[in-house]
Amino acid sequence: MNIIQLKSFVEIVNSKSFSKAAKKLGISQPALSMQLQALEEELGTKLLDRTTKTIKITKTGRETYKYVKKILSEHKNLLKAIRIEEEIVRGKINICG
DSSP states (O other): OOHHHHHHHHHHHHHTOHHHHHHHHTSOHHHHHHHHHHHHHHHTSOSEEEOSSOEEEOHHHHHHHHHHHHHHHHHHHHHHHHHHHHHHHHTOOOOOO
């Protein structure tokens, strides 16, 4: 499981479309499908029921979505904290006005 797979899953759910999610993420639809498939294989469950026209999140997918949103939020916070720490270590000063 990796951040790209988690972001892919969230974007598919939010977009309700593989093609829209792929476009937003800047990757091909087959690459996006592979990301989701790898995530589902690792978790050992289907997160989405998909047909040629619709995507429906499964019960497990809904629960997973909640956790993934938290993980991605914490990942973003971590990256922000690291950037701030790096600026402090380098002695960089930002003045807002």
